Structures are given as C-alpha cells and as structure tokens.
Amino acid sequence: xxxxxxxxxxxxxxxxxxxxxxxxxxxxxxxxxxxxxxxxxxxxxxxxxxxxxxxxxxxxxxxxxxxxxxxxxxxxxxxxxxxxxxxxxxxxxxxxxxxxxxxxxxxxxxxxxxxxxxxxxxxxxxxxxxxxxxxxxxxxxxxxxxxxxxxxxxxxxxxxxxxxxxxxxxxxxxxxxxxxxxxxxxxxxxxxxxxxxxxxxxxxxxxxxxxxxxxxxxxxxxxxxxxxxxxxxxxxxxxxxxxxxxxxxxxxxxxxxxxxxxxxxxxxxxxxxxxxxxxxxxxxxxxxxxxxxxxxxxxxxxxxxxxxxxxxxxxxxxxxxxxxxxxxxxxxxxxxxxxxxxxxxxxxxxxxxxxxxxxxxxxxxxxxxxxxxxxxxxxxxxxxxxxxxxxxxxxxxxxxxxxxxxxxxxxxxxxxxxxxxx
Amino acid sequence: xxxxxxxxxxxxxxxxxxxxxxxxxxxxxxxxxxxxxxxxxxxxxxxxxxxxxxxxxxxxxxxxxxxxxxxxxxxxxxxxxxxxxxxxxxxxxxxxxxxxxxxxxxxxxxxxxxxxxxxxxxxxxxxxxxxxxxxxxxxxxxxxxxxxxxxxxxxxxxxxxxxxxxxxxxxxxxxxxxxxxxxxxxxxxxxxxxxxxxxxxxxxxxxxxxxxxxxxxxxxxxxxxxxxxxxxxxxxxxxxxxxxxxxxxxxxxxxxxxxxxxxxxxxxxxxxxxxxxxxxxxxxxxxxxxxxxxx
Numbered sequence: 001x002x003x004x005x006x007x008x009x010x011x012x013x014x015x016x017x018x019x020x021x022x023x024x025x026x027x028x029x030x031x032x033x034x035x036x037x038x039x040x041x042x043x044x045x046x047x048x049x050x051x052x053x054x055x056x057x058x059x060x061x062x063x064x065x066x067x068x069x070x071x072x073x074x075x076x077x078x079x080x081x082x083x084x085x086x087x088x089x090x091x092x093x094x095x096x097x098x099x100x101x102x103x104x105x106x107x108x109x110x111x112x113x114x115x116x117x118x119x120x121x122x123x124x125x126x127x128x129x130x131x132x133x134x135x136x137x138x139x140x141x142x143x144x145x146x147x148x149x150x151x152x153x154x155x156x157x158x159x160x161x162x163x164x165x166x167x168x169x170x171x172x173x174x175x176x177x178x179x180x181x182x183x184x185x186x187x188x189x190x191x192x193x194x195x196x197x198x199x200x201x202x203x204x205x206x207x208x209x210x211x212x213x214x215x216x217x218x219x220x221x222x223x224x225x226x227x228x229x230x231x232x233x234x235x236x237x238x239x240x241x242x243x244x245x246x247x248x249x250x251x252x253x254x255x256x257x258x259x260x261x262x263x264x265x266x267x268x269x270x271x272x273x274x275x276x277x278x279x280x281x282x283x284x285x286x287x288x289x290x291x292x293x294x295x296x297x298x299x300x301x302x303x304x305x306x307x308x309x310x311x312x313x314x315x316x317x318x319x320x321x322x323x324x325x326x327x328x329x330x331x332x333x334x335x336x337x338x339x340x341x342x343x344x345x346x347x348x349x350x351x352x353x354x355x356x357x358x359x360x361x362x363x364x365x366x367x368x369x370x371x372x373x374x375x376x377x378x379x380x381x382x383x384x385x386x387x388x389x390x391x392x393x394x395x396x397x398x399x400x401x402x403x404x405x406x407x408x409x410x411x412x413x414x415x416x417x418x419x420x421x422x
Numbered sequence: 423x424x425x426x427x428x429x430x431x432x433x434x435x436x437x438x439x440x441x442x443x444x445x446x447x448x449x450x451x452x453x454x455x456x457x458x459x460x461x462x463x464x465x466x467x468x469x470x471x472x473x474x475x476x477x478x479x480x481x482x483x484x485x486x487x488x489x490x491x492x493x494x495x496x497x498x499x500x501x502x503x504x505x506x507x508x509x510x511x512x513x514x515x516x517x518x519x520x521x522x523x524x525x526x527x528x529x530x531x532x533x534x535x536x537x538x539x540x541x542x543x544x545x546x547x548x549x550x551x552x553x554x555x556x557x558x559x560x561x562x563x564x565x566x567x568x569x570x571x572x573x574x575x576x577x578x579x580x581x582x583x584x585x586x587x588x589x590x591x592x593x594x595x596x597x598x599x600x601x602x603x604x605x606x607x608x609x610x611x612x613x614x615x616x617x618x619x620x621x622x623x624x625x626x627x628x629x630x631x632x633x634x635x636x637x638x639x640x641x642x643x644x645x646x647x648x649x650x651x652x653x654x655x656x657x658x659x660x661x662x663x664x665x666x667x668x669x670x671x672x673x674x675x676x677x678x679x680x681x682x683x684x685x686x687x688x689x690x691x692x693x694x695x696x697x698x699x700x701x702x703x704x705x706x707x708x709x710x711x712x713x714x715x716x717x
Contacts, residue, residue, distance in 0.1 A: 075543055216687070243687040247647050249638045250432045253683035256425050273545040273639060283556050284563040285428055305547045305639055309554070 051094035052330045052386060053356065058095070058363035060102025065368060067092065067358065068109045068127035070148070071138040071163065075115030076271075079300050081140040083344030084163050085110065087351025088137050090334055095359050106359065109133055113144045120144030121151065128155045134368035135160060135358045137351065142166040149173075153180050156370035158361075158377070161185055162354035163347055165295070166222070170399040178374055182394060184354040184387065184401045186346075186408065188223065191294045191317040192230035194408040195267060198315060199292055202410075202422070205265040207236035211258040211289075213251070213278065214269035216243050223269025223294070239263040244274050251281040255289060265290040272302040279310040292316060298346050298411065298418050311413045315421040318411035319402050320349040320387050323419055327386045345418070350402075353385035357393065357401070428562040429679035435568035435637070436651075437675025438575035442630040443652035444659070444667045445582055446623035451661055452599035453612075453619030454506075456514055459526040461627050461652070462645025463533035464501050468494035468628025469635040470541050470642075473548055487551040491632040498628020499621045505529050506620035511613070530645070537642035548635035567636035574633055578626070579668055586664065595619065599662070651678075654697055658707050666709030 069088045071081035089108065096105040109131045113120035120139070127133045128151065136152060139145035140163030152159045153173050158180045161169050165188040173179040199205040212227045214220030224241060231237055240261040242254040255278070258266055266289050268275055275297070282289060296302070297316035322332040322345050331349055335342045342348070358373070360381050365372035380392035388408075393401035402408070412421040443465055450458050458464070472490035479486040509529045513521035552566035586592035597605040598615045606612050630648075631640075638644060651674060659670030677696070681689040701707075 078544070245690065247638075247641070247644055250436065250679065250682075252428050252432050253425075253679055254686065256428065256683060257686060260425075273641065276639070280554075280565060283554075284432075284565065285424075286556075286563065301544060305545060307547075 050330075051098055052090065052334055052352065053094070053327055053384065055094050055098035055356075056363075057099030057103075058101040058359065059366050061104070061362075061366075061368065063368075064104065064107055065101050065362060066107045066109055066131055066133040067355065068111070068131060068133035068136040069138045070111050070113050070120055070123050070127070070136060070144070071140040072115040072144065073112040075141075077115060077141050077163075080163060080344045080347045081112075081138075083347035084138060084140050084351040086335060086339055086343065087162070087331075087348035087353075088355045090331070090338070090348070091352045091355035091359065095356070101363070113141070115141055115144070117141075117143045117147035120148040124148040124151045128152065128157050133157065134362055135370075135373060137162055137355050137358060139169070140164060140347065142169065145169045149181055156180060158182065158358065158370055158373045160354040160358050162350040165191065167400075174397070174399070178371055179399055180370055180374055182354075182357075182377055182399045182401070184350045184357065184389060184393075186295045186317065186319050186350075187400060187403055188226040188294065189230055190403055190405055191408060192227045192267070193233065194405050195292055195294065195315075195317050195410070196230060196234055196236075197405075198410045198421075199265055199290070203265070203290060203292075203315075205290060207231060207234055209239050209262060209264045210236070211240040211242065211261065211263040211266045212238045212269065213242045213244065213254060213258065213266050215271060215274050216245050217271075219271065220244075220269045227267055227269065244270060244278065246271070246274060248274060249277045250284075251278040252285050254278075255281055255285060255287050258289060259287065263289065265292065267291075268293045269296075271296070272299055272305050275302055276306040276310065279306055283310075292410075295319075295346060297413075298344065300344055303413060303416065308413060308416070313412060315410040315412050317408050318346060318418060318420075319408050320346045321411050321418050321420055325386070327384065331386045342417075349386045353383075353387050353389050353401070356385065357381060357383060357389070424561040425683060426680075427560060429683055430676055431559060431562050431564050432568075433676030433679035434572055434672060435564060435675070436678055437655075437672035438572045439630055439634050439648070440651045440655045440674055441579055441668045441671035442575050442626055442633070443648055444655040444671050445579055445664060446626035446630075447652055447656040448661065448664050448667055449582075449595075449619045449626075450623045451656070453595060454510065454514065454616045455602075456510055456522045457526070457653075458502065458505060458510070458620070458623060459523070459649070460505055460509075460530040460533055461623065462647075462649030463530050463537070464498050464505075464624050464627040464645075465631040465634075465648050466537060466640065466642060466645040467501060467533060468498040468631030469548070469640045470537060470631075471497040471628065472632035472635060473546065473640055474541075476549055483549050483551045487549070491629065494628040494632035495625045496628070498631070499625035501533075502620040502624020502627070503617055505624075506617055510620070511616065534642060534645070541640075541642065543642060545639050545641040548639050550636050552636075565637065571633050571637065578629060579664075582622075582626070583664055591618075658697060658700065660707035660709040663707070663709040666707060670708055 071084050073081045092106050092108045100106055111123040127136055135158040137160045139161045142164035145161055161183040163185055165186055170181045170183045200207055212224050214224035240258045240263050244251050291314050293316040295317050332342050332345055335348055361373045361376035364376040377394050378396050382391045389401040410421040411418040472494035475490040475493040476486040509525040510522050513525050556563040557569055594610045598612050602612050655671035655674050656667050659667035681692050685692055
C-alpha cells in the first residue's frame with residue numbers, strides 16, 4: 001500500500017527552501033550577476049555626460065531608429081555578455097546625447113537568449129518582424145549567432161557580432177551578393193598567431209616546443225584546431241596535444257606528459273575552472289612550463305577563481321586594455337561611473353565600437369534599409385574607436401574589424417586589471 | 423617514479439572524496455534497497471550551504487569553515503530525509519517496486535534547477551581555509567586542502583564503520599540490511615532505519631561537498647560526475663561491503679589519475695571499459711559475495 005503524501009514534510013521543505021534562499025545571497029564573491037531578460041529597455045540619456053568618442057548628430061530619419069541587442073546575460077557567458085551589453089548601452093547613450101538622428105533618439109531593444117541558440121532564433125525573429133530594428137548587435141555566444149544569422153541574412157538586416165571568435169559568422173554568406181554579417185571581435189586564428197609570435201620573440205620559446213592543452217568541449221576542440229593550424233602556418237607543430245575534461249580538478253598527469261615530450265610552453269584552451277585546476281596542478285608538480293592563452297584569460301570569472309597569484313605574469317591576447325588609449329580610458333571611466341564596475345572591459349569595448357560603427361553607417365546611408373547600411377559599412381567610416389578598429393574596418397570581402405595581427409597584443413593581469421604584457 | 427608518486431597522491435585525494443559519497447550510497451542501499459540518484463546534487467548543495475555560511479558569518483576562515491562544514495552536513499541530512507519521505511517512502515516497499523528510480527532522478531533535476539536559481543550557474547570560488555602553499559612529498563606535491571580531504575575522509579569513514587560495527591544502532595542497521603523481515607520481527611522499526619539511513623547518507627554527501635569545495639570550487643553541475651564515480655566505487659567494492667567500497671574508491675581515484683597520464687584523452691572511456699570488463703569477471707565486485715537465496 002502506498003504511504004500517504006507527507007504534507008508535513010512538504011511544509012518543512014518550504015521553510016527550509018526559504019532559509020536557503022536567504023543564505024544563498026551570502027556566498028563570498030557575490031551571487032548571480034545582473035541579467036536582462038526579455039522586453040525592451042531605454043537607457044536615459046544624460047546631456048551632461050561627455051561622449052567617449054567624438055559623435056556627430058545623425059541626419060533626420062523618416063521613422064524611429066531601433067537597434068536590437070541579443071546576448072547571453074544568463075548562463076556561463078553572463079559576465080562577458082553583460083559587459084558587451086554595457087558597451088552597447090553606452091554607445092546608444094552617447095549617440096543620443098549628441099542629438100540622435102535629427103533630434104530623435106535611437107531606441108535600443110534588448111533581449112537575453114539565455115545561452116540557448118533556439119531562444120536566439122526566436123528573439124532574432126522578434127527583433128526583425130515585431131520590433132523592426134535597423135540592425136542587431138551582440139551574439140556573444142557563437143552558438144547563438146550561428147543558429148540565428150540565417151534569419152537576419154534572409155531578412156536583409158545587418159548583424160554586428162561583438163563577441164565570440166568563430167569566423168564562420170561573417171564567412172557563411174561571403175559569396176552572396178550582399179553579406180549582412182559584420183564583426184568587431186577577436187578572431188581565434190589571428191589570436192593564436194599573435195600569441196605564438198609573442199612567446200617566440202619575447203619569451204624565447206621555440207615554436208616546436210609549444211604544447212596545446214584544451215578542454216573536451218566544443219570550445220576546447222575548436223581552440224586546439226585553431227592553435228594547431230596557426231602553428232602550422234608558422235612552420236611548426238605542437239610538441240604535445242593534451243585534453244582536460246570539464247570539471248576535472250587535477251591536470252598533473254597532462255602536464256607531466258607535456259614535460260616528458262620536451263615542451264617548454266603551453267597554450268590553454270580551457271574555461272576558468274579548468275584553467276585554475278591546471279595552474280594549481282603546475283604548482284603541485286613544480287612545473288617549469290610557461291603558460292599563455294587567448295582572450296578568454298581576461299574573463300573576470302577566471303580572475304575570481306584563480307586569483308592574482310596564480311595568474312601573475314601569464315600573457316594572453318587582447319585587443320584592448322583600459323590603459324591603451326584616451327578613448328579606452330574614457331570608456332573605462334564611464335563604465336565605472338555608470339555601472340560601478342568595469343566587468344569585462346574588452347567586451348564592453350567591442351560592444352561600444354560595434355554599435356557605433358552600425359549607427360555611423362545608418363547616418364552615412366541616411367537610411368535604415370539593410371543593403372544601404374551594408375554599403376556604408378563597406379565604404380569606410382573614418383571612425384577611431386576604443387578598440388583598435390581602423391578608419392576603414394570593412395570592405396566588400398572583409399567583414400571583420402579586428403582581423404589584423406597588429407590590432408592584437410599581449411596583456412596580463414596586474415592588481416585586478418589587465419595591462420600590457422612586456 | 424616522480425610521476426607515479428604524483429598520480430598516486432592525486433588519486434588518493436580524488437578517491438577520498440569518492441569514498442565519502444560512496445558510503446552514503448552504501449547505507450541507503452543496505453537499509454532500503456534503494457539508490458538516491460539525487461546524492462550528487464545533495465553533495466553540491468552541501469558545498470553551497472557551506473559556502474553561503476562562510477559568506478554570511480564573514481569571520482576568520484578558521485572559525486567559519488568548520489561551521490560551514492557543519493551547516494553543509496546538517497543541510498545534506500535534512501534534505502535527504504525529505505527526499506526519503508517525499509520521493510522514496512511513498513513509492514517503495516518491496517523488491518518489485520522500482521518507482522524510486524524515477525522519483526529520485528526527478529528530485530536530482532529539481533535540485534539542480536533550484537541550485538541554478540537560488541545560487542548560480544557559474545563556478546564560484548570556495549575560500550581556501552588552509553592556504554594555497556603546496557605541501558611537498560618528495561618530488562610530488564598536494565594542495566593543503568587535498569591533504570585535509572584525505573585525512574578527513576579517513577576519519578569520517580573510520581567513524582562511520584566504527585558506529586556500524588560497534589554500536590546498538592549499527593547492529594540494528596546491519597540487521598535490517600541483512601534481513602529486513604527478520605529485523606522487523608525482532609522489533610526493529612525498519613521505517614525509521616530507512617529515515618536514519620537517508621539522513622546519514624545526506625550528511626555524508628553534505629560533508630563531502632563541504633570538503634571538496636576548496637579543491638574544486640563549487641558548480642551546480644558537478645554532482646553528476648561525483649555520483650557516477652561514487653556509484654562505480656560502491657559497485658566495484660561490493661555494494662554490501664563498506665571496507666571494499668573504501669578500497670575501490672581509492673583504487674578508482676588512482677586509476678583515474680594514472681590513466682590520465684598513460685592515455686590522456688581516452689581516460690574516461692578506458693576507465694569505464696576496464697570496469698565493465700572487471701564486473702564481467704567479478705560481478706559482485708572486489709569484496710562482494712554472491713547472494714544465495716534459500717528456497
């Protein structure tokens with residue numbers, strides 16, 4: 001015979017859950033980051049705020065200009081996506097403070113895809129068919145972008161990818177008469193080239209003595225492939241290729257295998273928890289290996305998990321540091337002033353520049369028609385941004401703004417901020 | 423030789439954690455013939471509760487960490503009691519009843535969902551109560567928290583086995599495990615033994631979570647891997663033999679670390695293939711005995 005439903009226990013469970021919810025807010029290092037879900041938000045413009053880059057008022061447009069933003073403010077990429085969003089918001093704010101389009105403010109429409117490609121597809125359709133935006137910025141999660149860009153391309157709505165590093169986003173339609181996909185983000189292949197050359201030229205590491213250690217996720221596998229291809233481009237090949245499973249807490253064995261293969265340096269393609277485990281393992285076995293990596297090392301999550309001591313002196317690829325230029329410093333000051341933190345300045349910078357490039361193209365085209373915006377983007381902008389975008393970032397055949405090795409450099413963590421590595 | 427010593431030490435730390443969680447699996451199975459598939463999530467909740475307690479108290483880590491462990495342990499015990507009352511007791515009651523398979527797996531998903539909402543989906547740093555200075559054992563090294571986990575696991579499992587073997591409660595528990603009907607005829611309330619077994623199992627899980635937190639940091643999704651490894655240890659050790667489970671857990675940890683060195687990316691596949699082959703040869707595990715049913 002079945003036992004009766006124990007309501008008494010359910011009441012106790014309810015009480016306990018309430019207590020846990022109260023306690024949960026107390027974890028050291030803070031709880032979940034701020035997220036934005038669904039709906040549209042319009043940041044209030046402040047006429048007293050000085051714009052980060054010089055902004056000219058745009059021409060009057062027939063209707064309201066709406067710009068969409070989709071990223072993953074919920075989930076594992078919430079830090080970088082939220083930072084991306086803040087760059088977007090500041091760019092819209094600056095544009096509106098400078099007069100908008102003929103005095104009318106640009107309206108941002110912001111959605112959170114919750115790190116779900118299918119959600120990104122739905123929201124992209126909504127931005128295009130319901131909100132009727134002139135362009136879409138964001139897609140920090142490459143998986144979302146790869147799922148959703150077909151819709152934007154078919155509808156003729158320009159997309160400005162300001163995160164991720166997968167080249168296919170801008171390459172998929174490169175053979176079409178009009179390719180509506182553009183990017184302001186760090187490309188994985190180029191990053192690897194920059195990192196290897198830095199290790200060779202500045203840290204005296206022979207290219208044939210560089211190993212690759214990636215996690216077994218799609219990110220790690222793609223990184224390992226990019227790293228191997230980039231080493232091949234430089235006439236070398238990895239001295240060892242190792243993997244670590246997500247969740248593993250010890251990588252002593254992998255590091256010992258790398259050392260046994262005669263390697264002297266390792267590039268990591270791992271997320272923050274596994275990177276921390278690898279660095280801890282290196283300390284345990286007193287490893288002489290030199291570590292380096294791509295932009296992922298600039299994640300605040302990694303700094304929070306690993307701490308300054310483990311990360312000290314490890315170089316990683318960047319296109320932006322807060323001390324890099326007056327514009328970069330101005331962006332960082334605005335981030336600190338408005339959001340009380342500089343969460344992930346690199347992604348905020350990419351979000352800012354991507355949005356500005358799109359707005360300037362709309363102004364130049366004097367239209368919200370997709371094809372005209374694309375033509376304006378491909379014809380140069382004269383824009384000096386907060387990242388290293390140049391004044392003609394795009395052409396008919398090149399839709400990536402940060403695809404030159406000269407735009408990247410190596411950074412490192414110092415006292416909680418990323419500065420240029422020497 | 424340096425390499426072998428390192429993977430033995432690293433494997434010991436891993437195995438110690440598996441041993442504590444696996445003992446929880448043993449006690450619930452022995453008392454109720456059920457497995458709690460939410461055991462991994464209870465472990466992680468223990469870690470989150472410990473972490474939140476440390477944050478809430480905001481005092482010296484030497485004081486807050488032990489209190490955090492206590493809250494993790496008690497929280498795990500309470501949660502497991504609730505699981506037993508809500509998801510196991512109503513749907514179990516004989517060898518022909520298997521609904522608990524679904525209900526405890528369902529609880530696992532509910533708890534995972536709750537953790538991501540109440541705490542976070544991100545990996546959260548757990549404070550390091552013993553610092554981060556590596557302790558050298560000749561050419562190999564361990565982090566202080568790994569040494570602590572090994573010592574704590576030895577103490578906890580030792581105490582548990584002592585209670586099971588030397589106390590009245592332990593004897594009652596073993597009587598239910600050996601023959602539930604006979605134990606009931608002798609006046610032992612098997613219902614309360616089931617609640618007690620789940621409480622003990624949850625306490626062990628909560629404790630394991632609090633101990634492992636400083637090594638792994640805490641992530642809501644890390645429970646499944648712990649559960650699978652603890653299950654393997656419990657089955658390979660012989661599900662009715664707590665000492666065998668300890669040995670199997672430690673061997674599993676060392677094998678995992680050793681295979682990482684020997685074959686790298688194929689580690690998990692090779693480990694599970696070896697276990698399948700092993701169970702083909704010894705279906706009752708390292709120290710288990712084949713059940714004999716008199717007719």
